[in-house]
């Protein structure tokens with residue numbers, strides 16, 4: 001290694017569809033939306049006093065901003081930009097947004113001028129070569145070296161659950177499922193479902209508007225209601241909220257549309273878990289079923305752990321737990337991986353071309 005790389009700051013990054021969390025070997029951690037806002041016009045720029053907006057300010061000033069979420073609905077991280085119907089100009093804008101988010105996040109946790117950043121970045125378990133190249137290109141110049149790994153694997157690594165464990169990472173864009181049995185998991189054994197919290201939000205909005213056509217609700221409000229009340233079990237749950245109609249707040253019972261929307265991801269998860277477990281040898285199936293870990297923001301959905309357990313009853317029963325810190329489990333695991341990474345595990349970005 002050259003002298004500039006002898007004293008790196010190691011960074012673990014969970015570059016999510018909805019949010020990016022970062023943790024560094026110098027002890028900082030941060031979480032922000034995976035989004036960049038550009039002021040819409042000259043007036044907005046003057047009011048905001050800057051050309052780029054990140055983090056919480058994106059919500060506060062959203063009306064004055066052109067906000068780009070580069071990985072919305074898993075685009076570019078999992079689905080190719082072209083297949084997601086994006087033009088070359090849009091792909092370029094999303095690539096710029098990705099680099100800006102990564103740059104900003106790294107600045108928040110590597111505050112030591114002159115020390116290069118070595119980053120481990122989580123991507124969907126079944127992200128393809130094009131998706132990985134998109135990330136590598138976008139972070140070139142921000143990191144000196146990177147390693148790209150599967151998102152659920154970072155969670156397992158951080159928890160030291162490298163064997164007899166099945167991790168389900170329920171994100172905004174994708175749900176990633178990864179079995180751990182003591183070696184690096186083979187890509188082919190992992191599953192990425194092209195759905196997650198964004199899809200639940202879309203579904204909830206559709207069902208809510210079908211039931212109450214006059215309610216006024218933004219996607220942000222939809223997400224916040226889901227995060228507060230979302231549930232997937234059948235018993236004793238009800239949710240009422242106040243929403244405006246023609247500007248006047250009224251009370252609505254949203255139990256059914258919310259439950260229906262949250263449940264859309266349950267069957268696909270259950271089907272994928274059953275299929276995955278069925279492929280392992282019988283003795284190992286038992287231990288996998290009894291060590292299922294839910295991570296990602298979607299792991300917080302009320303009742304999801306029990307519903308998955310119940311769905312595996314006739315297969316011999318299961319034990320499902322949640323990560324203790326859904327926001328940082330991936331980033332902290334990625335940081336631990338970075339600090340233990342052998343030299344040949346890194347891709348040195350400058351040398352790539």
Ligand SMILES: Nc1ncnc2c1ncn2[C@@H]1O[C@H](COP(=O)(O)OP(=O)(O)OP(=O)(O)O)[C@@H](O)[C@H]1O
Nearest residue numbers: 016017018019171172173174197227296297298300
């Ligand atoms: N309490 C909650 N109940 C239900 N969903 C929640 C809750 N908290 C967060 N979420 C949802 O979790 C999703 C974000 O999860 P996470 O931050 O793990 O995703 P991500 O890493 O950005 O996405 P991905 O891993 O797909 O790229 C959002 O859809 C968010 O609304």
Ligand SMILES: [Mg+2]
Nearest residue numbers: 016151171296
């Ligand atoms: Mg994620």
